[in-house]
Amino acid sequence: MDSQAFLAACRALLGEVHVIADEAGMAPYLRDQRGRFTGRALAVLRPANTEQVAATVRLCAQALVPIVPQGGNTGLVLGSVPDASGRAVVLSLARMQAIRQVDAVNRTITVDAGAILQHVQEAAAVQGCLFPLSLAAEGSCTIGGNLSTNAGGTAVLRYGNTRELCLGLEVVTAQGEIWNGLRGLRKDNTGYDLRDLFIGAEGTLGIITGAVLKLYPQPKACVTALAAVDSPAQALRLLSIMQDHCAASLTGFELMSAYCLQLVARHFPALQQPLAGSHRQYALLELSSSESAQHAAGLLERALGAALAEGVVQDAAVAASEAQSQGLWRLREHIPLAQAADGKNIKHDISLPVSSIADFIAATEPRLQAAFPGCQLVCFGHLGDGNLHFNVAPPPGVMNEDFLHSQEAVNRVVHDAVAAFGGSISAEHGIGALKRDELARYKSPVELSLMRAIKAALDPLGLMNPGKIL
Template identity: 80%
Template sequence: MSQSFLDQCRALLGEAHVLHEEADMAPFLRDWRGRFTGRALAVLRPGSVEEVAAVVRSCAAARIPIVPQGGNTGLVLGSVPDASGKSIVLSLARLNKVRQVDAVNRTMTVDAGCILQQVQETAAAQGCLFPLSLAAEGSCTIGGNLSTNAGGTAVLRYGNTRELCLGLEVVTPQGEIWNGLRGLRKDNTGYDLRDLFIGAEGTLGIITGAVLKLYPQPEASITALVALASPHNALRLLSLMQDRCGASLTGFELMSAFCLQLVAKHFPALPQPFPPAHAQYVLLELSSSESEAHAVSLLEGAVGAALDAGIAEDAAVAASVAQSLALWQLREHIPLAQAADGKNIKHDISLPVSRIAEFIEHTGPLLQQAFPGCQLVCFGHLGDGNLHFNVAPPPGIGNEEFLANQDAVNRVVHDNVVAFNGSISAEHGIGALKRDELARYKPPVELSMMRAIKAALDPLGIMNPGKILG
C-alpha cells in the first residue's frame, strides 16, 4: 500500500517533492526545541492548492494520516508526526506567493507558506503595516501563525492573528477546496467558518491561503525600558500608560531581573541600560500617527509621571532606531538565552491582566517550596495578560533530572492558572505536548463540543491525529 501510495504522490507532485529518505525527511520530523523526533511515511511538498487537495484525496482514500507543517517553529509538538511512521508530513513551504495587495481595502491575500517577515516587508513596500511580530518571524509561516492563533508583541494594540485575518482558503479533510478569501469586515451569513479553522492546529483542515488586514504605517515608534520594584508596579504603569497614551501604546512587555541576567550571561554584547538592581522591567513601545515629536512628548510625559509617582524606579528612552532595536533585542533574546542555559519547563499561560501580579507572587513560592532552588524565567506580554512562566533547574541540577519533575511542576503552575481563572495556553497552542493537560482542565461540555466538531469535519480522523484532542 505504501509504495503504491508514494508512486501516486510522485505522479501528482513530481519525484523531487516526495521525500522518503531519512536524511531528507529529518528537518521536518524534529521539533524546534529539539525535544522530540517523529517518524513519517514521507514528506510531501505540493506547489499549489490543487496539489494539496489532490494529496488529501489520496490520503483519505488510503486512510493515511496527514500532519500539515509550515515553518515548524511550534513549541507544543503540533507540527511534527508521532513515532508510528504511519503519517505523511504535508509541507506548505512551496505555497509562498503574495497573491494580491489591496492598499485601498487595506488587505493582502497570501499563500499559507509565506514567511511572516516576507508579509511584513511586502506590506511596508506598499506603505502599510502588517503588525504581527514574534521572535520566529524570519522562519514561521502565515499558515502556522493562523493554525495556532499566534500572538506576539503587538497584541495589545492589534490583537492576535485571528483579529488580523478576514478570510481563509482551506482544503477540507475530504480534499475539497473552500474559498473563503473575502476581504470583508462585515459578513453576517451564518456560521463563522474562518474562526473555526484558526487555532485548530490543522486538525480540521489545511489552511492554504488567507486575506490579512493591513494598517497605516505609523509616523514614528518610540521605545523605552522602565525599571520597577514589583509586578504590582508594572500593572500600575500599564494603567497609567493606557490612560495617558490610549491606542498609541502598542507594546508592553514584562521581564524579570533573572531574564535579563540570562541575556547578559549568554549575549554580553547586548547593551544593558541599567545595573542589575531592579526586580522587574517593562519594555514599552508607543506608535504615533502624527509625528516623532508627538510620540516622544507623549512617552516622556507618561514615563515622567510614573517616576514622579514612585511607580517606576528608572527609565531609558531610546533616542534612535538603533537604540530601539537594541532594547527589543533584550526581550527577543530571552528564549535564546534560556535555550543556551539549558532545558527548562515552559508554560505559555494567560490570566486576567488585573491578577497577574498576584499570580506571580502566589505561584513562585509554591514552586520554591516544592522544588527548592528552582529558577523562574518569567516574561511576557503583560498588556494582553500572556506570561511565559518558565521553570529552570536549580544550580547544579542536571537538565534531565529536573525534567523528570515536569508533570509535578505543571500541576503547581496549571492548577494555579485555573484557580486564577486563566488559560494553560495563550499563544502556543495545544499540540501533542499539552493534550493531556487540556483534557484535565477543560470542562467536559467543552471537550464534547470540540469532539463533535472534529468528528463532523474529519470523520476519518486523518487530520493531524493526536493533536489537541486524544
C-alpha cells in the same frame, strides 16, 4: 491502496523530487523546534499550490494515510511533527509562498499559507502599509502556522492576535475539497463563521492554504523605552498609567524579570544593558504615533513623568534612535535564546486576566520554591494582553535531565494556579501533542464534547493531524 502504490501516486501528482521518503531528507521535518522529539513519517509531501494540496488530501483519504500539515516547524508544542508510528505523511507548505495580492485601498494582503511572516511584513511595507504581527520567529514561521495556532506576538495589545488580523481563509477540507473564503470583508453576517473555526485548530480540521489579512497605516514614528519597577504589581500600575496617557498609541508592553536579563547578560554580553544598578522587574514599552516623532515622544514623556512622580518607576531609558530601539527589543528577544544556552527548562505559555498577574506570580512562585527548592523562575511576556512565559529552570547543581523528570509535577503547580486564577494553560503556542492531556484536565466535559463533535463532523476519518489537541 498499499503504501508503495500511495507513494507512487503522490510522485505522479507532485513530482519525484517533492516526495521525500529517505530518512536523511525527512529528518528536518520530523524534529521539533526545541530538539526534544523526533517523529517518524511515511514521507514528506511538498505540494506547489492549493489544487495539489486538495489532490494530495484525496489520495490520503483513499489510502487512509494520516496527514500532519507543516509550515515553518517553529512550534513549541509538538503540533507540526508526526508521532512515532511512521504511518503519517508530513504535508509541507514550504513551496507555497506567494504574495497573491496587496490591496492598499481595502487595507488587505492575500497570501499563500506558506508565506514567511517577515516576507508578508515586507510586502505590506512596500505599499506603505503595516502588517503588525511580530514575533521572534518571524524570519522562519509561516502565515499558515500563525493562523493554525492563533499566534500572538508583541503587538497584541494594539492590534490583537492573528485571529483579529484575518478576514478570510482558503482551506482544503479533510475530504479534499477547497473552501474559498478569501473575502476581504470586515462585515459578513451570513451564518456560521467558518474562518474562526479553522484558526487555532492546528490543522486538525482542515489545511489552511491561503488567507486575506488586515493591513494598517504605517506609523509615522515609534518610540521605545525600558523602565525599571519594583514588582509585577508596579508594572501593572505602570501599564494603567501608560494606557491612560497614551490610549491606542501604546503598541507593546512587555514584562521581564531581573533574572531574565541576567541570563541575557551571561550568554550575550555584547548586548548593552541600558539601566545601571539592580532592579527586580523591567517593563519594555513601545508607542507608535500616526502624527509625528514629537507627538510620540511627548506622550511617552508625560506618561513616564506621571509614573516617576507616583514612584512607580525607579529608572528609565528612552531610545534616542532606531538602533537603540532595536537594542532594547533585542534584550527581550534574546531571553528564549539565553534560556536555551543556559540549559533545559520547563516552559509554560499561560494567560491570565491582566489584573490577576501580580497575584498569580506572588502565589505561585512560593509554591514552586516549596516543592522544588532553589528552582529558577524565568518569567517574561506580554503583560499588556495577559500572556506570561512562566518558565521554570532547575536549581543550581541539578542536572537538566533530572529536573525534566519533574515536568508533570511542575506543570501541576503552575497549571492548577492558572486555573484557580481563571486563566488558560495556552496563550499563543497552542496545544499540539505536548499539552493534549493537560487540556483534558482543565477543559470542562461540555467543552470537550463540543470540540470532539466538531472534529468528528469535519474529519470523520480522523486523518487530520491526529493526536493533536484531542
